[in-house]
Amino acid sequence: MLQILDYEFMRLAIVAAVFTGLAAPAIGTYMVQRRLALLGDGLGHVALTGVAIGLLTGTAPLLTALVVAVLGAVLIEVLRTFTRTSGDVALAMLFYGGIAGGVLLIGLAGEGAATLNRYLFGSITTVTPSDVTIVSVLGVVVVALCLLLAPQLFAVCQDEEHARVCGVPVRLYGVLIAVLAAATITVAMRTVGLLLVSALMVVPVAAAQQVSRSFRSTHLAAMAIGLVTAVSGVVVSFEADTAPGPTIVLLALVAFALAAVLRGVSVGLRRRSVRSP
Template identity: 70%
Template sequence: MAGVIDILSYDFMRQALLAAVITGLTAPAIGMYLVQRRLALLGDGIGHIALTGVAAGLLTNTQPLLTAVVVSILGAVAIELLRTYGRTSGDVALALLFYGGLAGGVMLTNLAGGSAAALNSYLFGSITTIGAGDLVIVGVLGAVVLLLGIGLSPQLFAVCQDEEHARVSGVPVRAYALLIAVLAAVTVTVSMRTVGLLLVSALMVVPVAAAQQVSRSFRGTFLLAMVIGTFAAVAGLLGSYEINTQPGPTIVIVGLAVFLAVAVVGHLARSWRRRGRPAHDLAEEAA
């Protein structure tokens, strides 16, 4: 307890904790829709294209977080349009983002007079260097993502679950699919200073995968994923301070540890329920 109080006595740690909570809530909230649409790697693709946006900010002496938002949204919309209207498959379009985003980021950084090392804090996160200005931007963007992600959850879930049924029901599928892509892009930029562009997809996917081990409903999985994401972000940040490691990778490791623990508990619980059920019920379930 005394250690936590000592940590909270530092301004930079209080700001980092707020950023961790915002990231822990927003990343799984949008990751839920990506997992439902089988686009778990979209966060990685957007993370790479966001690197070009960061480098553009360094080149033009503009706030990198803002330029990353713009470039990420353009990249996310481009990949959604390629998947919908083009002949390019989803995995090929993601590969284009991977390679083009990384190459563009390094090239623009060199043009700005820097080196690839200048991108390190964005690649792997640097949550303890977040200033008050960055925190305001992260807070506003995070609030917008949560407001739309939760407020429009019935429509977004319908699009993710069955596009054809949603279209027949009168849901504007293309508009909501683009909205999911845009929200994913904003989430990536919100999270890049916390876990880094190379690891942000993990915080979007791992809490959702963990929640799916013990929850069967969409709402239950959604809420539990946000709880797990917030726990991983906060525990990883505090743990990194104690053991002197980078916060981003530590947060991801905590998330993976939670996934393994929940997977084991879920497996044991299902096994225990099966043992307590009559044999004819198990036979009907298998059939």
């Protein structure tokens, strides 16, 4: 297993997987709590337009994807807050507009299906040192803010009205959650791909909810599950010669299944102990 570290592209891939595995569930926990689990899908499609702009202009696609995804995240919050448009309708509009704009611009840039698939489904083994630098910086920022601002973000996600009464700037933190989600999309773009990034935000959280009772323990457990599945997925994909992105997501689903079974067994044992004299 340690032989994979002899390859530079695998060392870079593992570093990218570490930050992706930590950042995605870190912000994903708040998205699930706020019932915006599909936000990652919507922003992922918006980020595809950013990638296409980068390819068309000769700019780093990761940076243009970050800018466009952040703008899309802010737009979603504006639509939810100041118009009659509901959150799911706003996501749907960005979902379709993002994918259409991305495919159109990538075609204009003269890129083919291979380039499109690289960003839609991830290509972690082709990341460059500059990509890893961007992913690492964004990952540290996302994780740090998610942990340091946990009380405020939890308050906004749990009950916006109560948080507003308590003096919490709900709109500001709502925008921050969306912006952090956009940054995470950029982090995970080269790891699991834009079409699968939402799974890494949601599935580890769902798995952690099976075995945790408090929000804090769920948050930390989700990050641990995300880290293990992301790194394991890279290693397994190398050994089995499979696509890294889908492998990571499937391992996350396996973790959820195991956690659900563990919870079922635990509940059964507690009920049996209560019934026993």
